[in-house]
Amino acid sequence: xxxxxxxxxxxxxxxxxxxxxxxxxxxxxxNHVISAMEDTSKIKKAKTNIARMITVLAQMExxx
Numbered sequence: 001x002x003x004x005x006x007x008x009x010x011x012x013x014x015x016x017x018x019x020x021x022x023x024x025x026x027x028x029x030x031n032h033v034i035s036a037m038e039d040t041s042k043i044k045k046a047k048t049n050i051a052r053m054i055t056v057l058a059q060m061e062x063x064x
Contacts, residue, residue, distance in 0.1 A: 001049050006056045014060070018053050021046060 009017065025046045031037065 003052060006053055011060055014053060014057050021050050
């Protein structure tokens, strides 16, 4: 997800999306432990997206 797309979201939508992405990341990690994933870069991409969303959320809350 691009930063521009994240900035267009409302604060509540962004919070919900962060929670969903965190759950997805946990599922990916669990599945990777059980059986190795072919593309482990998906985990890193998910972590990066979550961090990006948290950063934009903090900036939005700081402005208000």
